[in-house]
Amino acid sequence: MDINEKFKIDGARIVEVDIPYAIPFQISGGVSYSRKSLIIELLSDGIVGYGESAPFEAPFYSSETISSAKAMLEEWILPRIIGKEIQSIEDINRIINDSIRGNNFAKAGVETAYWDLVARKNNISLKALIYNKLKELGTTEEYLRNESYIYSGASVGIPEDNSYETLAKWIKEYIEEGYKRIKVKVKPGWDLKALETARAVVGNDFILWPDANASFNLKEHENILKEMDRYNCTFIEQPLHHDDIFDHCKLSKMIKTPICLDESLKSERIAEQTIEIKGSRIWNIKVQRVGGLYEALKIYCLASKHNIEVWGGTMPESGVGGASILALSTFAGFKYPACIEPSSRWYGKGKDIKEMVMDKDGKIHLTEEIGIGEINKDNYEKYGKIVYENIL
Template identity: 40%
Template sequence: MDITQIDLQRIKIPLKSSFATSFGKVTEKDIIIVKVISGDHTGYAESVAMPYPIYNEETTGTVWHMLETFLIPQLLEKGIQVPEDVSEMFSYIRRNNMAKAALEMAVWDLYSKKNGQTLSAALGGKRKEIEVGVSIGIEDSIETLLAKVEGFLEDGYRKIKVKIKPGWDIKPMEAIRKRFGDTIPLMADANSAYTLKDKELLKELDQFNLIMVEQPLAHDDIIDHAKLQVEMKTPICLDESIHSVEDARKAIEIEACKIINIKVGRVGGLTEAIKMHDLCEKHNIPVWCGGMLEAGIGRAHNIAIASLGNFTIPGDTSASSRYFHEDIILPEVTLSKPGIITVPDTPGIGFDINNNLIKKLIVNEASFKRESVFR
């Protein structure tokens, strides 16, 4: 692929309402949009890093630094033939997975457009529709939580994920089950808020017939999760602990989890996500596509990866209107039927870019051309 120019745009898009986890509260999404240009085609992606290093070590600022200082110049200098070459090119760089992913995902979009393919087909996806769930943050009251659950169930979402933390765990799960019954698809996401000292409390979650409890223990742990999984009936899902296919292999080998959440940004891109999907499928470990409050470009990439066969649990890719008054793609992501999103059937990510909105939201931008970088 003859990549001649790469553009960055940093935007801040307000959320419709704040979203709280055990990490803290988010009121806007700080995003870097990456545009990779070759001839008449442009590939798009967005970084999922937060402005603060609370989910992992990366931030929006470090992603921008890595892109402009290391990743973009190297890609423009060396060039690639296929998207998988991007991962290989940057394999010597430790971590910085969200920065790598943002550039690699844009290359995948460019590649599929140049070949007249949907991004889903380029990745090996077969599904024409994907099931989706919704993520609910830590609310101010049980009644507020129950009202949100009721609304999302009415919308037909196929999985209800509720954030938990010490002091907001057993009571919200108990209230949901009491109000809506034992059969609604419910899970808890702890975002690393507990330790093995909380084992007995976490085991109380077994009574609620949850699909899973996600990342209850430390963000970099698999050993203690293996100890906890032995004592819990509820499947443990790993998220923050899994950064590569090798991490997934080790976690599966020691039985640290029964489910893995694949976030493309966290694992370094679509190429690594496919490898992780295939490994988990081989070992009968179901996967699902987690969310990072992505705007529309990121949601489009999530839809594409979730069309692969072993994504058997509904992901977090809800409709754009769940989080934003207006999205950065056209048309916005919507439910085609209750709890279902249709996989786009046009080349690339399958959405147009809402440039008028992006122009209003830009806080920084930069452009890198091959001839100017290496003059």
């Protein structure tokens, strides 16, 4: 497919959105009551591409926050591209990464907006553009196979009342709604009993795993992590430090349950090092965490050559940011139900900027529109405000 990726950026906007959660979402590091994020608009010849930068308001998941990402975008990243002719998706990645360390969430907002712009200018879907780029990267044929849908799994936060009865009630409701996997947020003090509660509700054969969001310490919590073997979990997601791959490798030799990397997996380079030390062979790919869709594709391509199992994660973003990982997660290397959930799960029906809908079988179907597709302008205006605008 002959795709033109070369376009001049005529301007950009940052729209800060704040969509209330249907119920508060608590992980080991903190609790959120709404999804505040930054929607990035890139303009070229009257066409607008949309991306999303979605750190939390506080730095409990990553070092970035909404305010830090906004400053990085305004002061450093957007001035580099406005008025400039971008040669390709690879080129915009080079531009936003040159001499700017970290700040992956800020970068992801601009980078994914450029993907959407390229797709819209070529009158193709984001998925078609992803497929073409995966082929260019040398992804194996098996990992190029894809479906028109993904299976969704529920990510169950820690109840504000710290009640196991509430946890059990939530899980039961999610199973009845059709979710194909339950992920339980855990932390020291909310760990084995939470898994015991979840397993009692879902039964012995249902896909279940804990997500610790880097809250355990290997020396201090070794016994608790070993005891998690009792609950027949598919894997344990990021139990140890957010920057670690070495202790995770050590832990994998101490317990039966496999280890999955999340927070630690920030780049293709770290993925390569994980393979080299014979570390985790299950990876959560998040577009936000790795700094954009192109880096996510490189990690996926690497996984395809080493038989690494991957699955798609979200922060969660709005449907604007979720569109990228939804399209990528339809490819065959994504082995487990994703953290891509219907918009109604987070915000209530009809309140997202771009609605994602799950059917009774736990499937979210990908409608291959142009780019990421149409957004809900009414909700965009209702929940969003322009905080930066530079149009040439």
